[in-house]
Amino acid sequence: MNELYCQSADGDMAKLNMAARYQEELERKEFYLIDTKIEQVATGLGLTAIGLDRPIEQMSGGQRAKVILAKLLLEKPDILLLDEPTNFLDKEHVTWLAEYLSSLPNAFLAVSHDYDFLEKISTRICDIDNEKITKYFGTYSEFTRKKALLREDYIRQYAAQQKTIKKTEEFIRRNIAGRKSKMARGRQKQLDRMDKMEALEQKEIKPHFRFEALPLTTTEHLKVKHLDVGYHYPVLSDISFSIKGGEKIVMTGFNGIGKSTLLKTLISQIPSLSGGFRFSEQVKIGYFEQELAWADIEKTPIQIVSDAYPSLTIKDVRKCLAGCGISSKHAMQEIGTLSGGEQAKVKMCLLMMKPCNFLIMDEPTNHLDALAKESLKTALEEFEGTVLLVSHEEAFYRDWTQKVINIEKKI
Template sequence: MSILEVSNLKFSYKDNILFSNLNLRLMHDDHLGLIGMNGVGKTTLLKLIAERLHPDEGTIRWLSGVDYSYLDQHLEIDSKLNIREYLASVYDELFEVENRLNALYKSLETADPNDYDKILRKADNLMHHLEENDFYLIKSKIENVINGLGVKADLNFPLRNLSGGERIKIFLAKLLLEEKDVLLLDEPTNFLDEQHIEWLAKYLVNYPKAFIVVSHNPAFLNLVCNKIAEIHNKQLNVYKGNYDAYLKQKELKEQTYLTVYKAQQKFIKKTEEYIKKNIARASTAKQAKSRQKVLEKIEKLEKPVKYKKVKFDFPFTSSFQKEAIVIKDLEIGYDHPLLPKINLIVRFGEKIRIVGKNGVGKTTFLKTVLGLIKPISGRVNVSELNKIIYYSQEFKDDKTLTPIEYVRNDYPLMTDEEIRSLLARYGVVGELPLKPFTQLSGGEIAKVRLAHLSLES
């Protein structure tokens, strides 16, 4: 029996139809990867399933008693709780049972001896409930999850002071600790490094219940999924197996479709030629009209679409200077150095990738080079002939804006058509330019920001 059934779903933004007659059945052990091009509606479908949005048509039915958790990329935690309190709130019911247990033990001090057996039996039942639900392993469970996800912040740190990435990690940790019947995960690997993505993958592989995960990471999907659902042409196509199995099945499906499409086109062309030659002849007009009726009744297949890959274009101007940035004996950090002294010369044309685990100082290093953070010691010399463009992890602009409004704010002379053309080159198409950032996925927001950055260069 399915625990979730989506039937004949239709949803649109303004005049743009995202889904039409979309169907999905989720079984209790499905580990489903939800994929598709940017803008096809992956995040929107999750929000519909999570009852954050309402469909134009169709139904979304959860099996009675099924409980789910939803990881929202744009979650805002307005809480005075610290990390430890927030995560421990998952077990509020068990802490309440512990309070009742302690109250029973306390009552023994003043109870009638004749009531001891009755009180102890109640206490024994409560103790059994706590042990059955791993109450005394709560601390180790929390530590296991936060370490696995790479949470570096002190557990006594207030939630409201966390960065966007750390906040998402904490919320993801809470969802994993809740162990609901279904997890709805919208790009859970966005703020994780490789080590912690591997941990999450192992966790989800062994998750005994169902989940739906949106991700652009094929290796991750390959590890954790036993089904792949692709949104394509406003429909949802479900494939059994992991991501590799999906690729093979899809290729075979596309080849079969192309063969049938070509055969139909050949038949249509041949029939049209026959009609053209014979419609005016009295002796063959009847046959020609008959074939014309056949053509009119044929359900014509749509031409297969090949999607173009997004090509990023940053037209940098060349410089005659060989040394773009010179870093000498640089110590980065706040109260103490995060790394040994850094010496580096960045020459024009070089492409440098900075790698390392979360928290080692990659972002601090970049911000120090940019002058956003003062170095502990050392110096950074940036050539005056070079312009530095910085793409930060966090997006702090007004999230009520649409991508078109976001670009126009800084480039008011650009027309809507020019802005749409720019965004389209970065894969921001369809209704995406008209949707506020609050309704876009992390990947979609990143593409809008990169398009904007390309104008600065």
């Protein structure tokens, strides 16, 4: 730009007009506000606390997810598609994102299990139910009220139609060969032409999670001492704590701080960078991973569970999947075609079938609906072994955990 202005100083109108066009385009793209915009989005999503000059390779998975979301928001696309955008955000950052999205002039489509978040941002709800998409106008709470009323009305109409069909079929059966056979055939034609309503599937299949606990004494079973974790550089340093048998512990800290990285280190999925940790010989770990990753996304839940536990009959596999809230239909679909919630239930099924005494759970509620969360909460509360939980949902763990390890206070 400066060069163009210098070249136009001698009266070159072509260069001056070009500079003016570029200047207009830069202003239209808000080029001179970009630093302010970056600061606004970075602060809103909690990236400023991490450090904007921090290399990506030094960041945890949650921190990288925030960077991707920030980049997407700053691009200002015509249509913004967001799949569970609050999973890696703390409460204040979720509030900021809701306000930011509500002020956007452009359209966006969000998929989320955070109903408070949906209540704040939505003016339209697209509900997928019984293989149909229905559009509702209004907030999330208005949608739930309208859907319940429509469902009740449909059930009444369906019951009335079924009563009519049954009565008509009975008339046809009694009169098809008698004096009223002509009338019976007419009724049959009416029945054939009738637009028959389909029975609604059960609203929701409530899962029933249960974890079988192996014996474990109440002595110390995990000792972490001056542990540094990360992939190439430490995301958490000098972490020390201990856990006894039977304790129910939640690990907290702002999203992206490195809690998942710490858990992956404890199960030896990634090596520690410094320091150490030790589990007792009694410990048998059960681990729920936050990421929904599969070796083969074309396999069905039945195939996945059968491969993991080949001694089980197909009947037993189906029973376990059904207990976790997976319908017969979804049990035979490719895992990659299922929703995040259904995939999480399959992972829960795999975990339930392996007895353990030390459950390590990394954000297990991220993709679960309210019924599944309630069932999981009960299962963890009743589990007789140790639980080490990472969760950003205080309402989920508040009533049954006994100890909090706040990672923020250890860095």
